[in-house]
Amino acid sequence: MTVPKIATKLSKQFTPLKMGSIQLKHRVVMAPLTRVRSPGGIPTDVVREYYEQRASDGGLLISEGVHISFMAGSYPYVPGIYTPEQIRAWKKVTAGVHKKGGFIFAQLWHVGRTTHPINIAGLQPVSSSNVGLKESKIALTPKGAIDAVEPHALTIEEIQDTIADYAHAAKCAIEAGFDGVEVHGANGYLVDQFISSNINTRTDKYGGSPENRARFAIEVVDAIIAALGGESGRVGIRLSPFGIFQETETEDPIRDYGEVARQLDSRGLAFVHLVEIRTDLATASPAKLAVVKAKAAERGATDELTLKPFRRLLKNTLIIGNGTYISSGDDGEITVDPESRLEDGTVDAIAYGRFFISNPDLPERLRLGRPLEEYNRKLFYSHGPEGYTDYPAWEQSKLNPSAKKREVAQL
Numbered sequence: 001m002t003v004p005k006i007a008t009k010l011s012k013q014f015t016p017l018k019m020g021s022i023q024l025k026h027r028v029v030m031a032p033l034t035r036v037r038s039p040g041g042i043p044t045d046v047v048r049e050y051y052e053q054r055a056s057d058g059g060l061l062i063s064e065g066v067h068i069s070f071m072a073g074s075y076p077y078v079p080g081i082y083t084p085e086q087i088r089a090w091k092k093v094t095a096g097v098h099k100k101g102g103f104i105f106a107q108l109w110h111v112g113r114t115t116h117p118i119n120i121a122g123l124q125p126v127s128s129s130n131v132g133l134k135e136s137k138i139a140l141t142p143k144g145a146i147d148a149v150e151p152h153a154l155t156i157e158e159i160q161d162t163i164a165d166y167a168h169a170a171k172c173a174i175e176a177g178f179d180g181v182e183v184h185g186a187n188g189y190l191v192d193q194f195i196s197s198n199i200n201t202r203t204d205k206y207g208g209s210p211e212n213r214a215r216f217a218i219e220v221v222d223a224i225i226a227a228l229g230g231e232s233g234r235v236g237i238r239l240s241p242f243g244i245f246q247e248t249e250t251e252d253p254i255r256d257y258g259e260v261a262r263q264l265d266s267r268g269l270a271f272v273h274l275v276e277i278r279t280d281l282a283t284a285s286p287a288k289l290a291v292v293k294a295k296a297a298e299r300g301a302t303d304e305l306t307l308k309p310f311r312r313l314l315k316n317t318l319i320i321g322n323g324t325y326i327s328s329g330d331d332g333e334i335t336v337d338p339e340s341r342l343e344d345g346t347v348d349a350i351a352y353g354r355f356f357i358s359n360p361d362l363p364e365r366l367r368l369g370r371p372l373e374e375y376n377r378k379l380f381y382s383h384g385p386e387g388y389t390d391y392p393a394w395e396q397s398k399l400n401p402s403a404k405k406r407e408v409a410q411l
Helices: 045-054 084-099 156-175 190-195 210-227 253-264 285-298 308-313 338-343 354-358 362-368 401-410
Strands: 017-019 022-024 028-030 060-067 103-109 180-184 235-239 271-275 319-322 349-352
Touching: 028 362, 045 060, 045 084, 060 084, 084 103, 084 156, 103 156, 156 180, 156 210, 180 210, 190 210, 190 253, 210 235, 210 253, 235 253, 253 308, 338 349, 349 354
Parallel strands: 028 060, 028 349, 060 103, 103 180, 180 235, 235 271, 271 319, 319 349
Antiparallel strands: 017 022
């Protein structure tokens, strides 16, 4: 049992916030979470139930990553948002969220080099360059984790086609009832593969300088805004400046992701979603922090290793922070105090991940300081309702004294 130390009725997390085209009643956001429950890339009714359970009045959910095209990865059981069948299925999901007064953005996902030919009909994965993964495996395939292959470096024409795929997926998302879209630019996927200097070895206008390596991300965002009729308040982007997942090791995170942030600030986006330094998909907090500090020392960096440099660059844009804001004690996690982040203005809203999996009513539990259900990590990427839609809300929770009394009375 985890008792949150962060929520009171006066908490800034429970104050309203105008975020682009939507008006939030609180600042507790559900982070995008890959859950692999969509056979054939089409969300089922259990997916609708999952999102509806986690919706709250005036709250924002960001969907799991959804593929923008067949070439965007086609991971097994991962949904897409580019076909009529997918649009029809997502309409049921978004309607369920809206029924509870909530909002939902679709996270647009192209994985680039981190898919495998087995997922994409024998075709070669694509990336900014032909730099492949050396040690990381491709986890989501029909055969389980397998070795990566060398990707094909996108040509200029193919880059434009891929940008068009993002724009098409964004229009499909709005047609499906999503309130907006978030570009997945984090965790070593395609947008990140253009930003990161150790992956992007191009010598044309999409490679070399930080400005050139930022170009793909900016053109994707601009194309989506144009496709949505100029409604930039329906668009956000997620970045992981200090990420090392999937062999993303850019030379200077503040410089490289800072250039992306600098250019984004004039776009009028709904938000920029930034991952805290301590958080990484494959590395525990202390180990991740040690790696990032060591790399900063190698380049003689003296700037603070926090999100504050990005706050200074994003003067006109809201920041959603995502990190280890609640710890289960796994792997000696180092927690970050979300209230201090909000109070000092580093971020404007807080995104939670794992504890939203096990607590469908997380905002209310945090607001009232109620105990949280622990999650079962082994079921994160299984394919059924177990570990997905069977976590109880407070009224049915065994942690709830009233629910215990009802259970005893029924015996």
